[in-house]
Amino acid sequence: MKKLEITLRKTETLKAKPDWNNLGFGRHFTDHMFVMSWNSKEGWHDAEIKPYGPFTLDPAAMVLHYSQEIFEGLKAYHGADGSVLLFRPLDNLNRLNRSAVRMCMPEIPAEEVLEALKQMVALDRAWVPQASGASLYIRPAMIATEAAVGLHPANEYLFFIICCPVGAYYAEGFKPTKIYVEDQYVRATAGGVGEAKTGGNYAASLKAFAEAKAKGCTQVLWLDAAEHKYVEEVGTSNIFFVINGELVTPPLGGTILPGITRDTVLKVAADWGIKANERRISMDEIIAAAADGSLTEAFGSGTAAVIAPVGEFLYQERSIIIGGGKTGPIAQRLFDGIQQMQRGILPDTHGWLVRAI
């Protein structure tokens, strides 16, 4: 494959910066973006870091009709030594390539895209928030742009990366969430696209999410599609339980998103000598373990939320309180420890950090 040439076109007008104390999540976008195009003749071409702005799309662009789209989410942080650090960026770009294969889309040259990302983050460094708990959220995405209404894998694509300074994902911040256990709608079935990070999975989740919100819950916990019995994942993250002092999380079996933060939790837990089990876990087991006191914590793990403690599950009109409704010590230790790793405060023993500056 020929080397990707990246053009740099800087903006002439820098945007006003947001209120750093009130960032919210994903509302403000930086000055630049990265774009590149693909067609079957030229492969990836016209790679450019350019001023952030809208695209022109043909109304027949296939993404608008058939949702041929994939995306990723990763973060950059201010390092303790003044650097700007990307956390596990190649793991995200490689996962994007696995999603691409599942969705019949072209793979990206991950190493070269990482170089472009480093350049772009360095250029927009003034947008990387300084406050602890805040970060620069990076959203790579790919869409099918070929203008065609007949159904086939598109012959033209656009890949782009945009960035936004973000605070905590949930309005409640790092506080225990209340999660609705969804036993009617399902997220993914075996053989489907559950393990691909494709927009359609998230669009399909919105109805359940809206109903959960109406019941006062922050998120949905999905169950397996076949029996509506086994836990799968939370709307925007993977899920962990602490039972008898050990971590339990559902195994990756094709229907669950292979979370990078999930993997981080498993590796960090191993480093800390906490036993972790990837196994199926049913709602019956959760109810029994919460009742006999062996289930002491539950938390979600994801790039956007990092670690999100769960204080309560609402399941078939029944409230299941976890750990007295408080954040547990393992969730707290992981939240603190992972954030310190992401900022280079703790040593990077796994080689997860990539310097942008």
Ligand code: COI
């Ligand atoms: C992430 O955690 O990065 C995600 O992609 C979840 C998204 C819905 C914000």
